[in-house]
Amino acid sequence: MLEVQSINQYYGSSHILRGLSLRAAVGEVTVVLGRNGVGKTTLLKSLMGLVPINSGDIVLNGKSITKDAPYARARAGVGYVPQGREIFARLSVRDNLLMGLATQTATTPIPDELFELFPVLGEMLNRRGGDLSGGQQQQLAIARALAAKPKLLILDEPTEGIQPSIIKDIGRVIRMLADRGDMAIVLVEQYYDFAQALADRYAVMERGTFIAQGPGHDMAAKGVRDLVAI
Numbered sequence: 001m002l003e004v005q006s007i008n009q010y011y012g013s014s015h016i017l018r019g020l021s022l023r024a025a026v027g028e029v030t031v032v033l034g035r036n037g038v039g040k041t042t043l044l045k046s047l048m049g050l051v052p053i054n055s056g057d058i059v060l061n062g063k064s065i066t067k068d069a070p071y072a073r074a075r076a077g078v079g080y081v082p083q084g085r086e087i088f089a090r091l092s093v094r095d096n097l098l099m100g101l102a103t104q105t106a107t108t109p110i111p112d113e114l115f116e117l118f119p120v121l122g123e124m125l126n127r128r129g130g131d132l133s134g135g136q137q138q139q140l141a142i143a144r145a146l147a148a149k150p151k152l153l154i155l156d157e158p159t160e161g162i163q164p165s166i167i168k169d170i171g172r173v174i175r176m177l178a179d180r181g182d183m184a185i186v187l188v189e190q191y192y193d194f195a196q197a198l199a200d201r202y203a204v205m206e207r208g209t210f211i212a213q214g215p216g217h218d219m220a221a222k223g224v225r226d227l228v229a230i
Contacts, residue, residue: 001026001184002047002152007056009039016042016203017053017183018132024152027172030089031195031216032188032226034205040188041083041146043205047186048080049073060152075103083157083188085141089130093121096129096140100147115145117173135166137170146177153177153186158192164176168192176197187197192225 001022009017016039024030034040045051047058049070070185074080091122097110115122116192118139124132128151129140138158145153155174159167175198178185195202201218204227212227221227 001061002070002186003057003059004043004047005057005059007046007053007058009042009051009053011042016208019056020208022186022203022210022213024184024186026151026184027178028200029178029185029187029216030201030203031199032186032203032205032225033190033192033195033224034227038205039208040205041156043130044082044154044186044188044219046076046082047073047154055220074148074228077151079148079153079206080086080146081153081155081158082143082159083139083160085134085137087129087132087137087140087144089128091129092126093129093132094125096144097121097147100144103148109145111114114146117176118143118169133163135162137161138166138170142173147195150183152186155185155187157188157190159189159194167191171198190228192228196220196224 004020006019006021007017008019031175042051044052049068057064060076065076083216086205100196101108112224120136121140121143171194174185177183196219197220201213202219203210204212205222212222214222
């Protein structure tokens with residue numbers, strides 16, 4: 001589904017992403033790990049088109065999206081859940097979810113499945129997003145990205161600042177979405193145990209490059225926990 005081919009990205013004269021290549025398959029969770037400041041969020045923003053790459057290629061379902069604007073990537077099937085959630089605090093839960101349907105026709109309804117995945121959102125449809133707890137806001141951010149039924153779901157540290165009970169719920173949803181077999185998932189995560197439990201494939205970043213990649217079941221044997229320990 002997703003092929004990242006030798007991409008390089010700079011902020012001014014700083015070389016942030018250094019020849020990164022990555023593949024994410026449908027039906028799998030590809031986890032990207034690494035210490036703070038190694039370029040993980042920049043990688044995800046590059047995939048979404050929020051920052052430009054200087055060279056390389058990003059291919060979705062056999063078609064290059066490297067030069068596409070973020071809205072075009074959303075239309076092509078990329079769903080993005082940014083770090084920090086970035087929901088619309090003054091809009092209701094309903095309106096936040098409708099924003100996730102911006103690439104669809106005006107009559108497209110909010111999928112009922114979102115309320116099956118996250119029942120609390122159905123109970124709070126008319127509540128302002130800013131009045132939700134941090135965990136509820138994270139569920140809203142994920143549901144917003146899922147509203148348009150993406151082919152590729154990108155999640156940037158969805159467990160950050162979230163209570164343990166909701167972390168379990170989010171992990172269950174991510175695993176279910178992958179097992180359904182109709183989307184690829186790329187997950188950046190600092191919480192090692194959460195990442196290991198979900199990873200079908202893993203990649204470890206250091207100074208803008210991958211220093212280790214492999215199947216998720218090899219993470220313990222390859223000492224990945226030590227590679228990403230702060």
